[in-house]
Amino acid sequence: MESRVLPDGKAPGPPSFMKLLKVDRELLVTHIRNVQCLLDNLMANDYFSMEDAEIVGACPTPPDKVRKMLDLVQSKGEEVCEYLLHVLQQIPDAFVDLKPWLAERGFWPSELVRSRVVVNTDPVSRYxxxxxxxxxxxxxxxxxxxxxxxxxxxxxxxxxxxxxxxxxxxxxxxxxxxxxxxxxxxxxxxxxxxxxxxxxxxxxxxxxxxxxxxxxxxxxxxxxxxxxxxxxxxxxxxxxxxxxxxxxxxxxxxxxxxxxxxxxxxxxxxxxxxxxxxxxxxxxxxxxxxxxxxxxxxxxxxxxxxxxxxxxxxxxxxxxxxxxxxxxxxxxxxxxxxxxxxxxxxxxxFGPEQLRAYTRKVFPELAEQQRVLSQLDASPQLSSLCSVPLFCWIIFRCLRGGPGPQLATELPLTLTDVFLLLAEAHVSRTMPSSPLRSDPQHSQAETFHTGRGPLCALGRLAYWGLARNRFVFGPEQVAASQLPEGALQLGFLRLVPEPGPLGPQAAYEFLHLTLQAFFAALFLVADDSVGTAKLLRFFGEGTARRGLRGLGCLGGCHGGKKDPFRNNDHCQFTNLFLCGLLSKAKQELVQHLVPPATLRRKRRALWSHLAASLRSYLKGLPRTQAGEFLQVQAMPTFIWMLRYIYEAQSQRVSRLAARGICANYLKLAYCNTCSADCSALAFVLHHVPKQLALDLDNNNLCDYGVKELRPCFGRLTVIRLSVNRIADAGARVLSEELTKYKIVTFLGLYNNQITDVGATYVAKILEECPGLTHLKIGANLLTSEGGKCLAAALKKSRSILDIGMWGNKIGDEGAKAFADALRDHPSLATLSLAFNGISTEGGKSLAQALQQNSSMKIFWLTKNNLDDEAAESLAEMLEVNQTLNDLCLSGNPIKPEEAKVFQHDKRFHF
Ligand SMILES: Nc1ncnc2c1ncn2[C@@H]1O[C@H](COP(=O)(O)OP(=O)(O)OP(=O)(O)O)[C@@H](O)[C@H]1O
The missing domain is CATH 3.40.50.300 (P-loop containing nucleotide triphosphate hydrolases)
Incomplete structure (x- = not known):
């Protein structure tokens, strides 16, 4: 429909819209579903009379209506045809199926038609x-x-x-x-x-x-x-x-x-x-x-x-x-x-990359951005907390300069600290008599003292809700909690977006469920009338309902019973904040909310309950003997236990927990452990008196988590960190720590994000840790450089038995470096270089090297690009090498007839 130049050099005549409607008539009949909308528009511009519309309306079926309308439009000339196309284009939602057709025709209406009014009366597209x-x-x-x-x-x-x-x-x-x-x-x-x-x-x-x-x-x-x-x-x-x-x-x-x-x-x-x-x-x-x-x-x-x-x-x-x-x-x-x-x-x-991107968005001003980024870099604990966007948002508010509460730079930093800061920020900003307004140095304790009334009333409401699994509050509950004037303005509650299920009346909810949990804990701590049973109610909530006793069964370890707290994060968070608020470090602050005798009673009740349930929980965990290891399978609840202990910052309870792990292999795979949990894990594990194997496979640790584990690497012999988003910074920490203690025997880093840079750190571990027998670094981002670097380290290791490199990209260059390391290697028995882009050249080097090797037993070369020539070299090698038992070559482009020749040798696996 755009103006074109004809082959004879003459300009074509104006496009015929009438012709177009005629040619593609059946397509239009199929795709126009809303004739009424077109009639409305044609009438609105007096192109159609009432009578025309009635004629169309009288047709029995929708396709008949479209046909009749098209007949009438065409009978009225080019302008009306053009206008019809214009409407089809202007209300795309109603005529969405015709969009490609219009685009293909390059339809562009004239100025006259564009000046005509278009009304959208299609109910679906209006909707x-x-x-x-x-x-x-x-x-x-x-x-x-x-x-x-x-x-x-x-x-x-x-x-x-x-x-x-x-x-x-x-x-x-x-x-x-x-x-x-x-x-x-x-x-x-x-x-x-x-x-x-x-x-x-x-x-x-x-x-x-x-x-x-x-x-x-x-x-x-x-x-x-x-x-x-x-x-x-x-x-x-x-x-x-x-x-x-x-x-x-x-x-x-x-x-x-x-x-x-x-x-x-x-x-x-x-x-x-x-x-x-x-x-x-x-x-x-x-x-x-x-x-x-x-x-x-x-x-x-x-x-x-x-x-x-x-x-x-x-x-x-x-x-x-x-x-x-x-x-x-x-x-x-x-x-x-x-x-x-x-x-x-x-x-x-948020991983490290996302955290940096988020920081840049929240702090667009460069100097401030740099300040926050360096604070994050300096504190893996802070970064770990920030990997949860909600906590990140709260922390970033506190990291903002200007008046208002500030994040303490000294560690440890607990979640209770973060929520206290949030509460403080709200109270100090909205209360007219806020001490912070006049004195920025004013203590957190005094801010809470000033805001005690509304905070406790909010706590009552939060507790009332949690005890009944209620997160939305109608006006009567808000009234019953006796919120003092101004408490709503503190901004912890917000109106439920309309239309609410409670009808036209206003309903409220806490800004976030964790905030409701925080306030419920604050109520349990601050309300004088709360007795021990009520204080500990959320510890026993799920267990009591299902007739289980104490926390001993929380792991879901008894007869496959369901973990009763699995879906009750809000209960877990309430307990967590309870531990934080009743911790020694918060005593000074909480004294402004509750009399000293009550505080002592509550602290005593909580610690003795925590200690007793911890003992019984740890005793109840399933244990299995696997070779030299007594393995204990921890459950996600164990992570909550660790979080409680960390929040309480109690060395006594943490020592108790460490002693209670009566096993030398702690399995925490698939426990949804995140980087922030590593602070809690390290807080307990560094008290373990003996050496320990730790399996953290398939969690979400990333580099921050590895950094947080620093205090316990001196105890760890087996370290399984596969599928954890660990990148080069994490590999660097591992290298620094593991070469310090030199006790590691097994290092599992399969399916992480380690590049060639990280490979140099891993190589250092391989080279310098004399007891390392197993290294799993498959499915990372290693290329030939990383391969060369690890191969050089392999050459120097006298202890290594098993290396897994599946799914990297070391190619022929990397393979040649491994070949060099394999020649006369004294210990390596199992090697996987599967799926590494190795072709004939690399394969032949490996074959030649293995002629001079008597340690290797299993060699995986599956899913490479090895051809018949490489297979022949490997077959020649097997005539010389009598120690290699399994050579796996499936998934290589070796011709079946070639493979057949070697099939008599059972050591070949095609
Ligand atoms: N992708 C994001 N980008 C920026 N900020 C985010 C992002 N995701 C979350 N946040 C911040 O974290 C806060 C909490 O997020 P959100 O409410 O989506 O969590 P949630 O997973 O739904 O939590 P819950 O299960 O407790 O309801 C948000 O209000 C926002 O401040």
Whole structure:
């Protein structure tokens, strides 16, 4: 449709829109679904009369209507035809299927037609437009923890580390971007499931991830991606009155977004094309913990009123709106029936790279940015806490210059410290008589003394809620907690976004569940009337309900009983803050809230309970004898125990815990241990009197975690850190520490992010640790340089038995270096150079070297580029070498007939 030049040099005549409508008539008949919208526009510009519209309306079927309308439009000349195309282009949501056709034709209307009015009367596209507008507005700001200081999502959002996992939580690779979350090219673990299940710890950014998804949908081009977007919080489904029943239509139109025009038509469209909708459900953990989605009855009809949670379950199961996209988030430990899961994604928060990016966003001013980055670099503990975005946000507020509470630079830094600072910041900013306003040096204790009334009232409300699994508070609960005037303005509570399930009345919630837990703990500490049973209530909460005794069974170790605290992070956090607030270090502060005698009583009760349950818990952990090791399998609850102890900063309890680990092999694989947990782990393990093997495979330690483990490397002989996002900085710490003590025998670093730089550190360990027998460094980022460096170290090691290098890229150069190291090596018995890009040249060098080796027994060369020539060299080698028992060559381009020749030799594995 653009002006072109004809081959004879003459300009073509004006394009014929009439002809276009004629040529592609049947395509238009197929794709125009909303004739009414076109009629409305034609009439609005007097191109059509009322009578014309009636003629079209009288046709029996929609395609007939389109045909009649096209006939009439064509009969009215070029301008009307052009205008029709203009409307199709201007309301893309209504005529989305025609977008490629219009683009292909290069349609560009004349000035006259462009000046004509276009009204969008298509109810579906009006609805999606309204959604885009509302969801764009709602997701523009990150709901911050201060209400006043709202942060623009676009200025703050930093992509998290997202990892695809299978049903056993084994990593399947990263999620490269938010867009790829919904596409099927990677990570599908159940083709029949419809839900992308996103899990992660408290504050790791699940809600923000959904917010970003919502925001990018709202700002995306209509026609790209889903047409409808329904964001829900699971909490909403649990807040309806017990007898509430509503239909799917009511749920969508009354509790999400209501169509302006013809709701019937919109709903009908949704039912016809369910795959055009995307639902997000945030926080499955915030529904009652005993809710079993798989037991809820199916809601058969979209018009049938049903309990709201049954609607949720039916949507997730695909019984309602089958094929609609669904993203559901939940805290770690909450399970979804496997049949519902399509993909499972684990959110890992911020790694070092993301933390730097987030820092640059929050502190755009260069000098301040540098200051914060150097503080982070100087303190791995601070960086570890910052790997959880929620804690990072709080800490960054405290790292900001200017008046207000400041983060103490001396260590240790606990989570209680961080939340106390947050509370202090709110109190000091909003209270008119705040001592901080006039005296920046004023102590934290006095700020709390001043704010005691409202803080305790908020604590009462928080406790009331947690004790009943309630996170949303109606006006009557707010009134019952006797919040003094101004307490709401402190900014710890926020209004639940409208429309609330409690109807038109205002409902409140704490800004974050961890904050509710913090306040509940503050109430338990500060309220004089709280007795021992109440104080310890959340320790026994889950156990009592299931008839289990004490914490001895929390590990889920007895007869496969479920860990009762798995879904109850808020209880765990309350206990954690309780330990922090009742710690010795906080005594001075807490004395301003509670009389000394009460404080002593509570401290005594907590410590004796903690010590007793710790003893019984550790005793109950399953142990197995594996060779020289007595292995103890710790559970995620063990990590919570460690966190409690660290929060309490009690050396006495930590020594007790260390003594209680009556085993020399501590297995913490798949425990969802993050870098911040390593401070707690080291706090306990450095008291272990003997040498220890530590298995931390498949967690989320990253370099910060390795740095935090520094105090205990002097005890560790076996160190398993595979699948932990460890990069070169972590390798450097390992090198510094392990070459100091020289006691390591096994180092597992499989599937991390170590490059050739890190390989030099690992090589140093291999060279200098005389007892090292096993080194696993497969699936890292090593190239030929890294390979050469490790091979040089191998040459010097007299102790090494087993090296795993699978899945690096050392190529022929690296292989040649290994060949050199293998010649006459005294100890190496197992080597894997599988999947390393080694071809004939490298293969031949290895074969020649092995002619002069009598230590190797197993050699993995699978998945390389070895051809027949290399195979022949290896066969020649086997005629000389009598010690090599297994040579694995499958996955190489060796011809079957060539392979056949060697098949008589059982040492070859093709
Ligand atoms: N990707 C991100 N970029 C920037 N800030 C983030 C990001 N993710 C989280 N945050 C910060 O962390 C806070 C907590 O995040 P969010 O509420 O999403 O956590 P969550 O995982 O949903 O927690 P919970 O399970 O406890 O509800 C946010 O308010 C924001 O300040």
């Amino acid at each position: 999606t437009q309204k959604m885009r507008l509302e969801w764009g507005r709602d997701s523009k700001f990150i709901k911050s923890y201060t209400q006043r200081e709202e942060m623009l999502l676009a200025d703050t959002y930093t992509e998290h580390i997202m990892e695809l996992v299978d049903f056993h939580d084994a990593a399947l690779g990263g999620v490269s971007s938010l867009d790829s979350l919904l596409v099927d090219s990677t990570g599908v673990i159940n083709v029949d499931g419809e839900t992308v299940f996103v899990v992660g710890d408290a504050g790791v950014g699940k809600s923000v991830l959904l917010q970003q998804l919502q925001n990018s949908w709202a700002s995306s081009e209509p026609g790209a991606g889903p047409r409808f977007f329904f964001p829900f919080r699971c909490r909403t489904f649990g807040c309806f009155p017990p007898a509430a029943a509503l239909s799917l239509r009511e749920l969508l139109f009354s509790h999400s977004c209501c169509p302006e025009l013809e709701p019937d038509a919109v709903f009908e469209f949704l039912l016809r094309f369910p795959a055009t909708a995307l639902f997000t459900f945030d926080g499955l953990d915030e529904l009652q913990s005993d809710l079993d989605l798989s037991r809820l009855p199916d809601v058969a009809s979209p018009l049938q009123p049903a309990p709201p949670v049954a609607l949720l379950a039916s949507l997730l199961r695909g019984k309602l709106l089958p094929g609609a996209g669904k993203v559901l988030t939940a805290r770690t430990g909450v399970e979804l029936p496997r049949a519902l899961v399509r993909k499972k994604v684990r959110l890992r928060g």
